[in-house]
Amino acid sequence: xxxxxxxxxxxxxxxLNKVFLVEQPIEQPSFKAGSSISPLHQLIQQFELSETDILxxxxxxxxxxxxxxxSSIMAEYLPNGGELPEFxxxxxxxxxxxxxxxxTLQFLIAGNDIDERLSxxxxxxxYSVLFKNNIVKLDDVPHGEPKMSGLLILDEEYVEISLSGKxxxxxxxxxxPAKLIETDLEWxxxxxxxxxxxxxxxxxxxxxxxxxxxHDWNMxxxxxxxxxxxxxGAPGTGKTLTASLLGKYTxxxxxxIDLSMIISKYIGETEKNLSALFDKAINKDWILFFDEADAxxxxxxxxxxxxxxxxxxxxxxxxQRIENHPGLVILASNFKSNIDSxxxxxxxxxxxxxxxLYNERIQLWENNLPKGIKMSKEVCIKELxxxxxxxxxxxxxxxxxxxxxxxEEKNENIQLEHLIQGIKKEYLKxxxxx
Numbered sequence: 001x002x003x004x005x006x007x008x009x010x011x012x013x014x015x016l017n018k019v020f021l022v023e024q025p026i027e028q029p030s031f032k033a034g035s036s037i038s039p040l041h042q043l044i045q046q047f048e049l050s051e052t053d054i055l056x057x058x059x060x061x062x063x064x065x066x067x068x069x070x071s072s073i074m075a076e077y078l079p080n081g082g083e084l085p086e087f088x089x090x091x092x093x094x095x096x097x098x099x100x101x102x103x104t105l106q107f108l109i110a111g112n113d114i115d116e117r118l119s120x121x122x123x124x125x126x127y128s129v130l131f132k133n134n135i136v137k138l139d140d141v142p143h144g145e146p147k148m149s150g151l152l153i154l155d156e157e158y159v160e161i162s163l164s165g166k167x168x169x170x171x172x173x174x175x176x177p178a179k180l181i182e183t184d185l186e187w188x189x190x191x192x193x194x195x196x197x198x199x200x201x202x203x204x205x206x207x208x209x210x211x212x213x214x215h216d217w218n219m220x221x222x223x224x225x226x227x228x229x230x231x232x233g234a235p236g237t238g239k240t241l242t243a244s245l246l247g248k249y250t251x252x253x254x255x256x257i258d259l260s261m262i263i264s265k266y267i268g269e270t271e272k273n274l275s276a277l278f279d280k281a282i283n284k285d286w287i288l289f290f291d292e293a294d295a296x297x298x299x300x301x302x303x304x305x306x307x308x309x310x311x312x313x314x315x316x317x318x319x320q321r322i323e324n325h326p327g328l329v330i331l332a333s334n335f336k337s338n339i340d341s342x343x344x345x346x347x348x349x350x351x352x353x354x355x356x357l358y359n360e361r362i363q364l365w366e367n368n369l370p371k372g373i374k375m376s377k378e379v380c381i382k383e384l385x386x387x388x389x390x391x392x393x394x395x396x397x398x399x400x401x402x403x404x405x406x407x408e409e410k411n412e413n414i415q416l417e418h419l420i421q422g423i424k425k426e427y428l429k430x431x432x433x434x
Contacts, residue, residue, distance in 0.1 A: 102148030177261030233353030236393025
């Protein structure tokens with residue numbers, strides 16, 4: 001860490017000496033990693049950062065570890081106060097030092113040389129590993145103000161990685177409308193028909209071998225990035241569990257998108273929220289799971305008014321972002337027909353989660369009943385499986401209800417009447433007649 005900050009300071013000194021016409025300016029510094037391997041150096045090695053990107057990363061990180069870094073440097077050249085506009089930087093209500101902007105970064109790399117400043121502008125937009133992977137970005141600025149005056153921001157997860165080596169998983173918030181979903185269950189707990197399981201295995205194969213296909217087999221120019229899948233079927237048939245298990249067995253985080261936080265009645269806000277989500281996910285190797293996707297992926301309507309026009313624009317924008325996203329995107333819906341055909345044409349796989357059949361319901365009952373707790377003689381799992389056409393989620397709810405009643409009444413066995421009561425509750429909840 002010290003070597004990186006030393007490199008950063010020397011680069012500022014090099015540029016400032018040229019501006020203030022110091023008689024003996026130092027030579028342009030170069031980066032020396034040193035012998036110690038800090039989390040920051042591991043990050044530098046992981047992405048094989050150039051010296052320019054090392055300076056970008058160091059400048060974005062420095063406010064988090066040394067708040068007075070930039071102000072102390074400027075104080076050496078302007079001891080009586082004053083400003084150097086080309087140095088950039090802003091102050092906030094909470095941070096007493098100078099926060100770096102794109103202008104600060106541009107000065108750090110190119111000084112006052114116009115050609116070099118233009119060259120660096122092109123570099124961050126087309127070549128910088130950090131900017132391309134959204135590890136570092138410039139904050140939005142008010143309309144009409146120079147783009148480079150935006151605050152230089154290091155993704156909060158990479159702040160944590162750089163400082164501690166630990167990965168900070170984002171939490172559900174207005175800035176990140178998605179929640180990490182996990183499961184303690186195994187593939188054996190997912191009871192589906194053979195055809196559905198076969199199609200799910202194809203997704204797992206893509207997750208495991210896509211990088212080899214694109215890079216080792218040189219198919220990157222021929223195949224679009226990412227993998228788009230649609231799950232459809234009745235609630236409780238295993239769509240969410242399948243997404244969770246795919247993440248668990250391929251070592252990926254699965255984030256369920258909260259569409260209520262994405263969709264906005266204000267024109268342009270939905271696209272902005274979606275853009276922020278995909279920008280955040282683009283280099284993370286996450287699985288994005290859009291549950292109840294009809295709300296935003298639904299069929300486009302005939303344009304009758306301005307509202308319809310902008311709603312259709314949202315769908316078109318989303319289609320574009322999903323097509324360009326390099327990871328796995330799963331859309332879940334109760335009905336295939338609810339999703340706009342523009343999306344379904346671009347899915348690599350459309351998988352139906354059917355209601356479990358008789359043999360599958362037997363497995364679901366047997367898998368979810370508590371081990372070591374006996375059933376009363378009247379209970380026949382085969383009879384329950386034959387008589388009641390219900391989902392795995394229904395069965396779990398029924399068993400939970402019956403077990404709680406068993407404990408409450410201090411019975412030694414699970415009673416048939418409690419299972420039937422649980423079944424009635426599930427039917428009533430879904431508006432069905434038993």
